[in-house]
Amino acid sequence: MGTSKKVITREEWEKRLSDVKIRKEDMNKLVMNFLVTEGYVEAAEKFRMESGTEPDIDLATITDRMAVKKAVQCGNVEDAIEKVNDLNPEILDTNPQLFFHLQQQRLIELIRNGKIEEALEFAQEELAPRGEENQSFLEELERTVSLLAFEDVSNCPVGELLDISQRLKTASEVNAAILTSQSHEKDPKLPSLLKMLVWAQNQLDEKVTYPRINDLSNATLEDPVHLQSHQQNSIQKERQWAVRLCYGPHQTNLLQPLAHLSLLSNFTQM
Amino acid sequence: MNSSNGNNGNNNSFDRLSQDLGLHFLELVRIGSSKAPVEIDDAAPNELNTINSSAGFLVVAPDKLSVKYTGVNLHGHDVGVVQANNPVPVKRLVYYFEIYVKDAGVKGQIAIGFTSEGFKMRRQPGWEVNSCGYHGDDGLLYRGQGKGDAFGPTYTTGDTVGGGINFGSQEFFFTKNGAIVGTVSKEKEMNRCLFPTISVHSQNEEVHVNFGQRKFAFDLKEYEAQERLNQQMTIEKTSLPPNISYGIIRAYLLHYGYEDTLNSFDLASKSTIPPICIAQENGFDDQDIMYALNQRKTIRQLIRNGEIDAAMNKLRDWFPQIVQDDKSAACFLLHCQKFVEFIRVGALEEAVKHGRIELAKFLGLPEKDNLFDALVMDCVALLAYECPQESCFGYLLQESHRDVVADTVNAMILSTNPKMKDVRCLQSYLERLLRQLTACCLERRLANGGQGEAFHLCRLLN
Numbered sequence: 228m229g230t231s232k233k234v235i236t237r238e239e240w241e242k243r244l245s246d247v248k249i250r251k252e253d254m255n256k257l258v259m260n261f262l263v264t265e266g267y268v269e270a271a272e273k274f275r276m277e278s279g280t281e282p283d284i285d286l287a288t289i290t291d292r293m294a295v296k297k298a299v300q301c302g303n304v305e306d307a308i309e310k311v312n313d314l315n316p317e318i319l320d321t322n323p324q325l326f327f328h329l330q331q332q333r334l335i336e337l338i339r340n341g342k343i344e345e346a347l348e349f350a351q352e353e354l355a356p357r358g359e360e361n362q363s364f365l366e367e368l369e370r371t372v373s374l375l376a377f378e379d380v381s382n383c384p385v386g387e388l389l390d391i392s393q394r395l396k397t398a399s400e401v402n403a404a405i406l407t408s409q410s411h412e413k414d415p416k417l418p419s420l421l422k423m424l425v426w427a428q429n430q431l432d433e434k435v436t437y438p439r440i441n442d443l444s445n446a447t448l449e450d451p452v453h454l455q456s457h458q459q460n461s462i463q464k465e466r467q468w469a470v471r472l473c474y475g476p477h478q479t480n481l482l483q484p485l486a487h488l489s490l491l492s493n494f495t496q497m
Numbered sequence: 498m499n500s501s502n503g504n505n506g507n508n509n510s511f512d513r514l515s516q517d518l519g520l521h522f523l524e525l526v527r528i529g530s531s532k533a534p535v536e537i538d539d540a541a542p543n544e545l546n547t548i549n550s551s552a553g554f555l556v557v558a559p560d561k562l563s564v565k566y567t568g569v570n571l572h573g574h575d576v577g578v579v580q581a582n583n584p585v586p587v588k589r590l591v592y593y594f595e596i597y598v599k600d601a602g603v604k605g606q607i608a609i610g611f612t613s614e615g616f617k618m619r620r621q622p623g624w625e626v627n628s629c630g631y632h633g634d635d636g637l638l639y640r641g642q643g644k645g646d647a648f649g650p651t652y653t654t655g656d657t658v659g660g661g662i663n664f665g666s667q668e669f670f671f672t673k674n675g676a677i678v679g680t681v682s683k684e685k686e687m688n689r690c691l692f693p694t695i696s697v698h699s700q701n702e703e704v705h706v707n708f709g710q711r712k713f714a715f716d717l718k719e720y721e722a723q724e725r726l727n728q729q730m731t732i733e734k735t736s737l738p739p740n741i742s743y744g745i746i747r748a749y750l751l752h753y754g755y756e757d758t759l760n761s762f763d764l765a766s767k768s769t770i771p772p773i774c775i776a777q778e779n780g781f782d783d784q785d786i787m788y789a790l791n792q793r794k795t796i797r798q799l800i801r802n803g804e805i806d807a808a809m810n811k812l813r814d815w816f817p818q819i820v821q822d823d824k825s826a827a828c829f830l831l832h833c834q835k836f837v838e839f840i841r842v843g844a845l846e847e848a849v850k851h852g853r854i855e856l857a858k859f860l861g862l863p864e865k866d867n868l869f870d871a872l873v874m875d876c877v878a879l880l881a882y883e884c885p886q887e888s889c890f891g892y893l894l895q896e897s898h899r900d901v902v903a904d905t906v907n908a909m910i911l912s913t914n915p916k917m918k919d920v921r922c923l924q925s926y927l928e929r930l931l932r933q934l935t936a937c938c939l940e941r942r943l944a945n946g947g948q949g950e951a952f953h954l955c956r957l958l959n
């Protein structure tokens with residue numbers, strides 16, 4: 228099974244790891260990129276002061292962008308639209324889908340606040356014309372308007388539109404559009420790198436046995452094990468769990484009198 | 498790293514630890530003095546190989562970038578074949594070259610492709626094993642045998658035809674007048690050393706070749722970008738545990754002692770909608786890296802501002818074991834930095850005085866393996882220049898060097914934590930993850946016969 232694969236020992240792998248050259252500056256840039264893209268202005272400022280790393284975008288623009296995002300997250304869509312246009316009128320002009328989603332959010336908020344007449348008027352005047360131009364807009368519009376048909380909106384099939392997650396989705400879309408208009412990538416680089424690590428390890432698994440990092444949150448290397456001993460490890464773990472269950476959390480010593488073995492025997496049949 | 502139970506044992510292992518650290522960071526200084534790591538690929542083909550070609554059947558122009566058929570074309574063994582001067586370089590995502598058909602001659606039996614080193618230089622590429630060729634007269638692709646497969650259009654006078662290898666997808670691909678006509682898997686010829694090859698076989702045929710000296714008809718950059726994007730999209734589908742990035746950033750800030758940033762970061766994550774809570778269950782063991790956070794921040798700031806004396810005083814107060822031994826790596830780095838700071842402000846006399854008192858004793862120490870010597874010599878050399886920042890030792894005067902010193906001291910403080918398990922804990926999680934990523938990509942490439950791109954963080958960031 229795994230025997231035809233090349234095996235790299237822990238020692239050998241650690242040597243390779245120590246041969247890798249990672250520059251502190253580059254790691255700092257990654258961190259700054261994260262802070263800036265996520266919109267943490269103060270943190271980015273402090274990081275610039277503490278580490279000397281220059282942000283890859285003007286920090287002043289972050290505050291504006293965050294104000295727009297916040298406005299949408301709080302349901303103040305009109306305010307958000309005004310702010311976006313102040314920032315850069317081209318954003319909404321060149322982004323009909325975004326504009327539609329913002330208008331849709333406005334409609335949702337009107338419905339949420341029980342302003343039925345206003346909602347209908349708004350839907351007819353502002354959204355219906357957009358719906359005529361575009362099939363998917365029309366479908367979205369119909370879904371949104373159907374909220375009005377239900378007494379108990381929390382239980383209706385389109386109830387999710389009223390959920391905060393809908394606001395967050397729209398907020399995220401606006402955030403991304405602003406970043407793109409500023410020629411900045413809309414996503415931070417760090418999550419992509421983490422995904423790349425997971426992917427690279429999975430790819431490498433096909434050909435090589437080597438120490439892996441299975442838990443990204445503590446970045447510890449785990450020794451390469453052959454499949455058999457790995458199974459044995461999990462059997463051991465099961466036994467320990469069983470002992471703990473029967474005898475309390477402090478009993479993990481498996482060298483107990485033989486009488487207890489009969490209880491464990493069920494778990495050894497793996 | 499073994500840790501004994503007695504206090505004495507701890508001191509010994511700490512000394513060893515701080516020594517290892519010191520030497521490790523001296524290496525980093527050396528790295529810091531060089532530019533970002535650039536991978537050196539093999540020399541790319543840039544002209545035709547006039548030595549190894551079917552000389553009787555073709556003639557190569559003096560610029561070694563075009564050929565004309567001079568044979569008679571009686572049978573299948575008098576093809577005029579020529580390879581490039583160098584094999585295809587493999588440590589990249591894509592390799593590509595083009596030919597321009599100046600004259601398709603009587604029969605238009607031109608081919609472009611790739612052949613291995615010992616190829617019979619009188620046969621069309623693709624007619625022999627370990628070769629492939631896209632032929633102009635029939636538009637077929639030949640892969641190691643006399644019968645070809647339907648592949649693309651024919652091509653003739655005035656056409657620009659390109660041949661390439663995509664190491665990511667392990668495929669050959671060919672283009673005609675800027676558009677891809679087809680691809681084919683490269684499996685069989687995988688670990689062979691391949692040469693870009695062109696051939697002519699009937700009277701008056703003339704072909705010019707372009708190895709990248711001129712603009713290609715095909716948009717290679719766009720193709721590469723698209724390939725990278727496709728790969729990126731596949732990778733993006735991977736799922737990650739929630740909020741993992743936040744946790745890693747937080748651990749990074751804690752590790753290096755960026756206390757103010759950390760506080761702002763925590764505040765900001767709490768007020769995000771929805772608030773981000775990085776719970777202990779995620780495995781972040783704050784205790785180890787929370788250690789001496791404020792003191793580490795203070796000392797880092799002092800070093801970054803060039804206030805070395807103040808930094809050393811704080812160390813004496815708070816962590817005397819680090820600066821106890823006057824010949825320790827920590828003392829060495831700090832004394833060197835003080836010297837550099839004198840140079841920075843032009844106080845050359847003070848620098849010399851300081852050097853005589855504090856630096857001279859580090860020269861010629863046997864166990865330090867010449868690293869101490871090298872750094873002392875670099876520092877002292879700064880004295881010789883009117884504009885030291887512009888000299889090759891100028892790296893010592895850069896911000897990034899102050900950062901190396903600050904990082905070293907930070908690591909040494911962390912190592913005084915009795916809970917600190919071993920040297921490996923002295924790298925932030927982020928650094929460990931990035932090293933693992935780089936090593937995996939390199940090993941993966943190795944498993945692929947050494948072909949393809951490696952992972953370079955700096956390329957991704959710029």
